Structures are given as C-alpha cells and as structure tokens.
Amino acid sequence: MQKKLKYLFENIKYPLLAIVLAFLIGSIFVILTENSPIVAYSALIEGSLGNIPKLGETLLKTTPLILTGLSVAFAFRAGLFNIGGEGQYLAGAISTVTAAWVLQDLPGFILVPIILLAGALGGALWGSVPGVLKAKLGVHEVIVTIMLNYIALAMTNFLVRTALNPSTLTGSEQKAYTVLIPEHARLLKFNTFMPVFGYSFLHVGLLIAIACAIGIWFLLFKTSVGYEIRSVGHNPYASEYGGISISRNIILSMMISGALAGIAGATTVAGLTYKVDQASGLPGYGFNGIAVALVGKNHPLGVLASAFLFGVMSNGARKMQFEGIPKEVVGIIQGIIIIFIAGEAMLKFMTTRKKKADKKEVA
Amino acid sequence: MANVVEMKNITKVFPGVVANDNVNFALEQGEIHVLLGENGAGKTTLMNQLYGLYEPTSGEIYINGKLTNIKDPNVAISMGIGMVHQHFMLVEPFTVAENIILGSEPSLNGGVKLDMEKAVKDVEEISTKYGLKVDPNVKIQDISVGMQQRVEILKALYRGADILILDEPTAVLTPQEIEELGEILRKLTKQGKSIILITHKLKEVMAMSDRVTVIRRGKKIETLKNENTNTDELAEIMVGRKVNLVVDKDEKVAGDVVMSVKNLEALDNRGIPALKGVSFEVKAGEIFAVAGVDGNGQSELVEVITGLRKATGGSVNLLGTDLTNKPTKSVIDAGVSHIPEDRHKRGLVLQHTLAENSVLGTHRDEPFSKSGVLDYSTIHNFCLELIEEFDVRTPNEKVAAKSLSGGNQQKLIVARELSRKPELLIASQPTRGVDVGAIEFIHKRLVAERDKNKAVLLVSLELDEVMALADRIAVVYDGQIVGIINGKDATEKELGIMMAGGSQKK
Numbered sequence: 012m013q014k015k016l017k018y019l020f021e022n023i024k025y026p027l028l029a030i031v032l033a034f035l036i037g038s039i040f041v042i043l044t045e046n047s048p049i050v051a052y053s054a055l056i057e058g059s060l061g062n063i064p065k066l067g068e069t070l071l072k073t074t075p076l077i078l079t080g081l082s083v084a085f086a087f088r089a090g091l092f093n094i095g096g097e098g099q100y101l102a103g104a105i106s107t108v109t110a111a112w113v114l115q116d117l118p119g120f121i122l123v124p125i126i127l128l129a130g131a132l133g134g135a136l137w138g139s140v141p142g143v144l145k146a147k148l149g150v151h152e153v154i155v156t157i158m159l160n161y162i163a164l165a166m167t168n169f170l171v172r173t174a175l176n177p178s179t180l181t182g183s184e185q186k187a188y189t190v191l192i193p194e195h196a197r198l199l200k201f202n203t204f205m206p207v208f209g210y211s212f213l214h215v216g217l218l219i220a221i222a223c224a225i226g227i228w229f230l231l232f233k234t235s236v237g238y239e240i241r242s243v244g245h246n247p248y249a250s251e252y253g254g255i256s257i258s259r260n261i262i263l264s265m266m267i268s269g270a271l272a273g274i275a276g277a278t279t280v281a282g283l284t285y286k287v288d289q290a291s292g293l294p295g296y297g298f299n300g301i302a303v304a305l306v307g308k309n310h311p312l313g314v315l316a317s318a319f320l321f322g323v324m325s326n327g328a329r330k331m332q333f334e335g336i337p338k339e340v341v342g343i344i345q346g347i348i349i350i351f352i353a354g355e356a357m358l359k360f361m362t363t364r365k366k367k368a369d370k371k372e373v374a
Numbered sequence: 375m376a377n378v379v380e381m382k383n384i385t386k387v388f389p390g391v392v393a394n395d396n397v398n399f400a401l402e403q404g405e406i407h408v409l410l411g412e413n414g415a416g417k418t419t420l421m422n423q424l425y426g427l428y429e430p431t432s433g434e435i436y437i438n439g440k441l442t443n444i445k446d447p448n449v450a451i452s453m454g455i456g457m458v459h460q461h462f463m464l465v466e467p468f469t470v471a472e473n474i475i476l477g478s479e480p481s482l483n484g485g486v487k488l489d490m491e492k493a494v495k496d497v498e499e500i501s502t503k504y505g506l507k508v509d510p511n512v513k514i515q516d517i518s519v520g521m522q523q524r525v526e527i528l529k530a531l532y533r534g535a536d537i538l539i540l541d542e543p544t545a546v547l548t549p550q551e552i553e554e555l556g557e558i559l560r561k562l563t564k565q566g567k568s569i570i571l572i573t574h575k576l577k578e579v580m581a582m583s584d585r586v587t588v589i590r591r592g593k594k595i596e597t598l599k600n601e602n603t604n605t606d607e608l609a610e611i612m613v614g615r616k617v618n619l620v621v622d623k624d625e626k627v628a629g630d631v632v633m634s635v636k637n638l639e640a641l642d643n644r645g646i647p648a649l650k651g652v653s654f655e656v657k658a659g660e661i662f663a664v665a666g667v668d669g670n671g672q673s674e675l676v677e678v679i680t681g682l683r684k685a686t687g688g689s690v691n692l693l694g695t696d697l698t699n700k701p702t703k704s705v706i707d708a709g710v711s712h713i714p715e716d717r718h719k720r721g722l723v724l725q726h727t728l729a730e731n732s733v734l735g736t737h738r739d740e741p742f743s744k745s746g747v748l749d750y751s752t753i754h755n756f757c758l759e760l761i762e763e764f765d766v767r768t769p770n771e772k773v774a775a776k777s778l779s780g781g782n783q784q785k786l787i788v789a790r791e792l793s794r795k796p797e798l799l800i801a802s803q804p805t806r807g808v809d810v811g812a813i814e815f816i817h818k819r820l821v822a823e824r825d826k827n828k829a830v831l832l833v834s835l836e837l838d839e840v841m842a843l844a845d846r847i848a849v850v851y852d853g854q855i856v857g858i859i860n861g862k863d864a865t866e867k868e869l870g871i872m873m874a875g876g877s878q879k880k
Contacts, residue, residue: 233750235743238730245725251682252712252720253734254703 029351058330067211073322078275079300089264090244095156096297098163103273106133111192119195134273142265146258198282216278384433411589456530471510549870629658632829639687663844711796724776781812
C-alpha cells in the first residue's frame, strides 16, 4: 500500500508542482492589474466550489473535458496525436440530434442510450478517416485531424441551416439552431433526484464520463486490446514482430478516440443544450482536451482529476471577474500549467536522451 | 621505443556508471596495440577520451611525452590522432575523394571554390604512399564495406594522423578482408604509424597485435606481449573466469524436413531486390546456419519467413503448411519462434514490464488472456518461471525491460521464444552484444533444441559461432545462396571465399 502511494506520488508530483508554480506566477499578473492575489484566488475557489450548486456548475463544465481529455490521452497511448477532438465532438453532437429526431417515437429508456451511441458512432466515424489514412497511406494524423475539424464545422453549420433546421423539419421559421431533441430523449438532471444541486444544470453525463474513464482504464491496462494498443504506441516494430497488426490498431485507436470526443458532444446535446447551434468557430472542448490529457499525464484517472481542475478554473473565472479581475488571468494560469508540464516532458526527454547517448558510448 | 600515447590513471564516471576506473594505457611508437574486453567493458569510452569525444573525470593524457588537454576531436586531429569508428562516418552519395577531403578541403580562389582536381591528386598520392588502393572517383554507396573501411583509414591519414584508433574494425569484414586489413596495418606501422585496435575477438588479437591490454568492467587488468600469451589465457583474463570456448555437441542424424524455402524473392527497404531466389531446407534435429557478410539478404530472409516482409516470389513451407506471406501471428501459431537480430527494435517493448514482454506474441492466447481480459497473475507467474529457468538477472518481473542489461534482455527473449516449444527456432544474431556468460548459455540452449529434435535456423555474422554450432552452413552473398556445406567439414578459408561471392569448391 505504502509502495503504491509512493508510486502515485512519484507520478503526480510534477503536475502538482506545475499547478502550484502556475498559481504563484499567475499572482504576479493579478498584482499587475492592481488586485490582490488572495482576493482573486479565493474568488476562484468560492466561485467554483463555494456551495453545492456552484460545484454542480463546475462539474457540468468538467464533463465534456473528461471525455475530450480521454480522447486525446487514449490516442496518445497508441502513439497518435489526435487534435481532431473538435471535429469529432461536432460529429457526435450532430449525430445525436439526427438520431433523436429520426427515432423520436421510441420510448426514452431505449432512445437515450441510442442517441448517445449515435454520438459515439459519429465521432468514431470522423476519427476513423485520419486513422485509415495513417494506417494505409502513412498520412500524418495531425494534418488530417486538424483539417477535418474545419470540415466538421462547415458541415455542422450546413446541416443546422438545412436538413436539421426546424424550418425544414417542423415548418416553423428559419432558426440559427437545429430542432430540439424530444423531452424523453434528454439526460436526467442531478437536481431532479438530488435537490441540493439547486439551480445547477449538472446532468448524468458526468456519470457517463466517469464510467468512460474507468472503462478506458480497464481497456488500456487490463485487456489484450489495450496491451496491443500500448505496444504499438511504444514500439511498432516489436508489436509487428509479436504478431500485432499496426494498421488495425491505429484505426481502432483513432475510432475509440473519436468515439470519446463524440460522446462529449452527445452528452452535451442530450444533457444541456438539446440542440446544436450554428457556430462561427470551433467549440474548444477538443483543444482543451489536449491540455487536460497533458496535465493528466495521459492516464484515464489522471484525466478525471485534471478535467476537474480545468472545470474549477473555468467556472471560478466568472466569480473572479465580478471581483474586477480580468478572466484572462485564468487563461494565463492554464497556459503556464501547460508550459510547465510540457516542460517536464521535455526535461525528461532530454535527460533520458542524454543518458542513452552516454550509455551507448560505454562500450 | 618511446611512448607516443600515455594515459595515466584515467577515470571516467557517467551518472550511475564508472566506465573507466583508474586505467593506465601506453602506446609505443610503431606498434599495434590491441585493447581487448567484452562489450561494455569500457574500451571505446577510453579511446573516445583520447580522441576528445569525452573529457576524463580525472587522469592525464600525454601525447609524445607532453601533457595534453584533448577537449575536442579537433585538438586530437591536430595532435595527429585519427579514429575509425565502428560505424563508418561516410557520406554515401559522395565520391571517395570527396569523403576523404571532407573537413579539410583544398580550395581555389581564396577559399571560395573547391579544388577537386587537387583533391583527387592528393588522394591518389596518399593511396599509393601507404599502399591502400582506392578509386577516388567512385561513390561510397557503390563500393564494398572493406573498401569503405580503407577510405576511413585514408581519411585519417589525409588529416595527418600518426596515431590511428580503429574501433572493432573487423566486425563487417570477411576473413580474407580481415587478413588484408592485418597486412595494411603492418605496412602502416613500418611507415612509422602507431595503431590502437579495439576488439573483443580473441583470434584477431593473436593475429594482428604486438601487445594487448585487457580491460574488464572499466578496469585495466593486464598488458601482455603477444608472443607470451594465447587465446585461452586472454579469454580467461577478459571474462575473469575459465571459459569454455568450445560448444559441446554430439553427432546426430537429422530427421525430416521441417521448413522448406523455395526460390524466395523479396525487396529491401529501398525497393531493391534483396533476395534473388533463395532455396534451402531445415530439418528436424539440425542447426542450419546462414553465414555471410552483413547486408547480403540475411535480415530480409528472416523477415520474409516470419511474415514481417512480403515475399515477391517463391514460397515458405512449414511441416506441410504454406506460410508464404502469412501474417506474423499465423507464423507464430504454426510453431515458429524467432529471436530477432535487434532486440531493442523488434524483440522487446522496452517500456513494458518483463511480465508483459514475456507474453508478446501469445498475449491473445489462453491462459494469458481469457475472453480478451489479460490474466495478470498468470502472466506474472509465467514470467517468474522464465526468470528462474533462464537465469535472467532482475529485481522482479515488474520492472521495465529497458532497465535490464543487454545480456539479460536477450535471455528473456530466448526464454520467451523457447517457452512456446517451437517446431522451428529462428535465431538471428542471438549473441550480438551480450557477455561471454550469456553467449555460452544461449549456445547451450540452441544445441539443446537441436537435441530435442527441433529445427534451428541460425543466422549469424560471427563465423566462429556458425562454425561452432552449425550442422550445415549456407553462405549468402548478394541475395543468393552461394553454397551449402557440412558444418564439420567447413574451413574458415572456404567460407571466407564463399562469403566474398566466390564459388564453392567441389
């Protein structure tokens, strides 16, 4: 047990240090805006964790971050850098709305799982494109995923204006969003069964996200599929030698990664927005997922913790603003955390490389 | 004779490792001095300090009697020290002359224009002066490895080297080329050059050296005169205990054909034919060796058999099953085990634990995986058994494979591959870069497989290994089998001729 704790500490000490340092440096910027860091940070904490409804709102913001963070972390384990979370999120969201409209006559207990599944499938499909291109033609996934983000955005907007617009489907006037999903397709809110959550919009998507994290952890570390994915991520040549198909695992990883981002879109639609809005830019959850995965060290359980941290910061930022502190300070702190954690990776990379170089010469 | 190099009390510490511990070394004018030791003993580290690639942690270096601080290779070169590395540092698409002058190019018009004419003339001049014949105008990629080595030596001489360091120069040469190298080195010493030769091969020490210094685990053990010693004594000093250099192997009649390879053709990574119609059979109860100089199609051959590379023609058949271009997993399941030539690239996932590595290839099968879920307690117990049986030195089965020494990593691979009870064991460079103890152990296990009536395909660049183990030897040259001879009739000379592409003597 003690050994395990020590192991845990070894793994989280750098992220913790990075967070503490980031808040210290962040306080310099608070002081520059002629405010007190103590006021700022207590507002941040009070705004995000001050009472149960506030905590609920924080967890609401945490939910999609867990899923997009998992998406990036999972792909990373397979040696892939999926920065297409944005597009996969949108593909998931739009699939959810579509499925809910088409299958609206089904009863709720069947419809809800089906529309979530549709979201996962939409994300998986969107993720499979760079997967197949990488596995079969060697096209780099970063380029493809990033470009598919904008294709997804344009296609989403197109569908919002046309096929999924209330004007097309119900004959009402033209709207800047899709039809609403039927009431029996919506996810339960926490305040309906736990009144302490009060005004918070927190929905059971949070539980789905946590279940996904546990599921991904199990898949990665306890199954032969996860073994193969981690093997390919670490050493494709040895995997090939061990009878593991590299291309199959690349496609599979990209699909699972895409599915996770797709579920982020699905739960947001089914639990919070009930529709997809026309948007001028990407939603941002996918990109934030990169930061979440980085801080969570690409471990599913680490992602849970780091998504919560990002949830706290983004929810607490509002309260800070009420205290007259620009919310950009939170952005700065987030940025510094990421730089420090990336710096750690770089530091480790450089030290192991140096060690390797030294070792090589001891011959 | 005067000492041209004197290294006094050299200690070099890397984080966690003492690579050189208070080593004294002296090179006399005009001698060939061998630095002998096992892989990882600290030979190259010591010489890298002489060549300025490392600075000693403590100790002094005297060149021609003068205390010198060799802080980088430029200083070494200006002191007349030249080094030929184990892996050649040549620019492949450049010509011989271009490579030799690289770094000290003659120029025209005040340094603007390269004087290629003078370069070629210079190269021809030193080439005749030292009797190292080369064609200055051919490209490096078009000449043999032996020739490339000559170019490396000429490069050092062109820069005015009087002290030559050669790091494992014979690893890539045929026996005849090794002999030639010996003559070249003799000639150079007659012209006043002094030579340090780094090697772990005992026979070469006896053939080429005047004196030999043995290094073991970073410490200098002894300096001996060639005429006062022999290979058995050197082996014992090098390893630190009595070594059995001969592999015990009984006569045995081979059984039925286990694998047959017919007219196999394949391309290498550049898309150039690497196998040009290779045919042979491996029988039960024999060790069939493929010998040859590196890069003549051996790697491609093993990759095609194991499903890692597509055959463009021909067939592979194992006990009546066609394995041509079948996926690797089918080849494994058909009963083929494979000790790969590069354990870091292919053999292990270094970041995985030993336990996880011990089931690579069978991770999807019972009892390690049950309906897709890995049974870690079974895997860990299995790995502990292998560690015990194959004497893998490790704190436990949960450490990452990268934390093990090369010899122990190799033992883990051998353990994993043999644990599957293969019909055919492919052993590709099974003892590359491992210590003598591990070599003895691995050789014994290969012979044991043969004695259990299994087929063993050994692919090795070490002629000694091939001759010690093989029942039959096929020699490859340029993607083809030059000939197949019986192991016990084989002589080094005959094999050497075949390795260079010469035809088999009838």
